[in-house]
Amino acid sequence: MDRKSFIKTMAMLPLATCNMKLQDLSKWAENAPNTARMPALFVGHGSPMNALEDNPYTRAMKQLGQTFQKDGRKPAAILVVSAHWLTEGSYVSISPKPETIHDFGGFPKALFDMQYPAPGAPETAKQTASLSNLIQETDSWGLDHGAWTILVHLFPEANIPVFQMSIDYYKPMQYHLDLAKQLRNLREKGVLIIGSGNIVHNLRMSMGRFSTGDASPYDWAIEFDQWVGGKIAAGNYNALAQYEAAGNAGKLSVPTPDHYIPMLYTLGLSEEKEPVTQVYESVEFGGISMRTFQVG
Numbered sequence: 400m401d402r403k404s405f406i407k408t409m410a411m412l413p414l415a416t417c418n419m420k421l422q423d424l425s426k427w428a429e430n431a432p433n434t435a436r437m438p439a440l441f442v443g444h445g446s447p448m449n450a451l452e453d454n455p456y457t458r459a460m461k462q463l464g465q466t467f468q469k470d471g472r473k474p475a476a477i478l479v480v481s482a483h484w485l486t487e488g489s490y491v492s493i494s495p496k497p498e499t500i501h502d503f504g505g506f507p508k509a510l511f512d513m514q515y516p517a518p519g520a521p522e523t524a525k526q527t528a529s530l531s532n533l534i535q536e537t538d539s540w541g542l543d544h545g546a547w548t549i550l551v552h553l554f555p556e557a558n559i560p561v562f563q564m565s566i567d568y569y570k571p572m573q574y575h576l577d578l579a580k581q582l583r584n585l586r587e588k589g590v591l592i593i594g595s596g597n598i599v600h601n602l603r604m605s606m607g608r609f610s611t612g613d614a615s616p617y618d619w620a621i622e623f624d625q626w627v628g629g630k631i632a633a634g635n636y637n638a639l640a641q642y643e644a645a646g647n648a649g650k651l652s653v654p655t656p657d658h659y660i661p662m663l664y665t666l667g668l669s670e671e672k673e674p675v676t677q678v679y680e681s682v683e684f685g686g687i688s689m690r691t692f693q694v695g
Contacts (some may be wrong), residue, residue, distance in 0.1 A: 441596075443596070450551050456689050476520040479562075487569050497519045517542070527590075572640035576666065600654075619648040621649075625663075678691040
């Protein structure tokens with residue numbers, strides 16, 4: 400289905416379908432207990448090798464995960480919006496036992512041997528789909544490396560149910576901010592939502608530095624990462640949907656928006672004037688930003 404056909408189909412959904420979604424949401428909102436509002440995270444996931452490595456970034460992720468235990472806020476479920484699940488249309492995975500997907504090549508066998516055997520969250524995923532007529536259910540996805548390579552540090556016991564939501568790659572940036580707003584109620588139900596990508600992600604221009612072990616950043620990568628950080632600090636999230644406004648630094652930092660979009664979901668989940676805490680800040684190997692932050 401092409402983009403125009405898809406939009407037309409969605410516009411022609413019968414009113415009964417919309418009412419069914421609203422009835423499902425009302426029933427869930429009535430019956431599911433409210434909890435202390437869960438934060439929302441954006442995690443710069445970087446190389447899959449971070450799953451195996453002990454470095455300042457992975458130590459920061461472990462420490463971040465430990466704060467949930469210390470604060471007594473263990474999530475009831477985790478929803479990950481990963482840069483590595485791109486679809487036409489928005490989907491949630493209802494798989495009860497999501498497989499660990501090794502969606503990469505050229506890495507050591509130890510990385511391919513890694514598993515993250517967390518259970519799925521099919522009921523919570525279905526409840527998520529009930530929040531918006533734009534979200535559909537599927538059982539065709541597991542946990543890609545945008546999810547499990549960070550979860551092995553955040554929640555190494557793999558005992559919290561996890562599911563993913565895809566990114567509709569055919570939609571404009573504002574769509575993702577707006578869709579995230581429809582998911583805010585999940586935070587009141589104990590669901591930790593994580594956007595997983597990289598604010599600056601130019602692999603082509605970073606490969607040379609990866610190959611030589613040169614971790615120094617390009618000036619344009621620092622410029623754009625700081626531009627984004629400034630917009631976040633100012634609470635000007637809508638401006639981040641127009642990353643081209645950052646000029647050449649924006650174009651070089653976001654050659655394709657797949658790794659940028661997950662950040663918009665995290666920010667779209669925030670309530671008005673909700674604090675944002677920067678957890679980790681670094682631009683590495685030329686053009687990869689590992690900036691990680693917490694909303695709430």
